[in-house]
Amino acid sequence: AQSVTQPDIHITVSEGASLELRCNYSYGATPYLFWYVQSPGQGLQLLLKYFSGDTLVQGIKGFEAEFKRSQSSFNLRKPSVHWSDAAEYFCAVGTTGTASKLTFGTGTRLQVTL
Amino acid sequence: DAGVIQSPRHEVTEMGQEVTLRCKPISGHNSLFWYRQTMMRGLELLIYFNNNVPIDDSGMPEDRFSAKMPNASFSTLKIQPSEPRDSAVYFCASSGAGTYPEKLFFGSGTQLSVL
Numbered sequence: 001a002q003s004v005t006q007p008d009i010h011i012t013v014s015e016g017a018s019l020e021l022r023c024n025y026s027y028g029a030t031p032y033l034f035w036y037v038q039s040p041g042q043g044l045q046l047l048l049k050y051f052s053g054d055t056l057v058q059g060i061k062g063f064e065a066e067f068k069r070s071q072s073s074f075n076l077r078k079p080s081v082h083w084s085d086a087a088e089y090f091c092a093v094g095t096t097g098t099a100s101k102l103t104f105g106t107g108t109r110l111q112v113t114l
Numbered sequence: 115d116a117g118v119i120q121s122p123r124h125e126v127t128e129m130g131q132e133v134t135l136r137c138k139p140i141s142g143h144n145s146l147f148w149y150r151q152t153m154m155r156g157l158e159l160l161i162y163f164n165n166n167v168p169i170d171d172s173g174m175p176e177d178r179f180s181a182k183m184p185n186a187s188f189s190t191l192k193i194q195p196s197e198p199r200d201s202a203v204y205f206c207a208s209s210g211a212g213t214y215p216e217k218l219f220f221g222s223g224t225q226l227s228v229l
Contacts, residue, residue, distance in 0.1 A: 032215055043118070043205055043220030044157075090157065094215035101170070102215040106156035 002027040002093045004105035012111040015083050021076040021108050023065075023091030032094035033074040034102070035065055039087045047089075050074065061085070086112045116140075118221035120206050126227045132194040135224045138187055139208030147218070148181055148191050149205040157205070163189065196228045 003026045036044040048059025055067040065076045091105040119138040147162040161171040163183045183189040207220045
């Protein structure tokens with residue numbers, strides 16, 4: 001079965017600083033990988049996804065993520081964080097086919113200081 | 115499009131009471147998912163339906179939990195009797211035919227507190 005690990009429960013960065021959120025996955029085949037963002041009191045919104053091809057994927061709100069098969073990682077990055085980026089971020093791994101399933105990590109809460 | 119609509123937004127109840135959470139998926143979507151979010155366990159898939167039929171309920175914690183989807187536009191998650199450990203945020207999500215897991219749309223959740 002697939003699994004996702006987000007080793008950082010809580011991260012604080014200053015506005016304007018760069019950001020990297022870590023995600024490691026476990027899956028026997030090539031995974032579908034996702035990053036979602038959850039603002040307070042809201043549901044999850046898709047930031048970006050990787051299915052195949054270019055291992056560096058661009059998402060909304062200036063985020064990007066890089067798939068590294070050798071490290072089983074899919075880290076999320078942003079060059080310059082804005083105060084509005086404060087939220088909880090979830091990495092997820094998905095399988096495909098008739099038994100497709102999306103498994104989420106436990107999330108990383110991002111705090112942005114001014 | 116109104117998105118996935120969940121009700122109520124907040125529910126406070128006493129232990130032993132029955133709780134019913136409701137979800138209206140996005141029109142035209144044929145897959146519906148119920149997730150539970152807690153601090154300890156993160157986001158867990160409880161059950162999902164495809165074309166109104168339950169496909170995988172292996173995540174339902176115990177017999178106190180039940181879910182139904184009587185038609186394509188409505189689903190319920192029921193807890194009877196409720197217990198304090200059921201306190202969590204419950205999310206409903208939906209996706210269109212052939213688009214899962216690529217496109218999954220979440221509702222705003224129901225915050226359940228069982229006292």
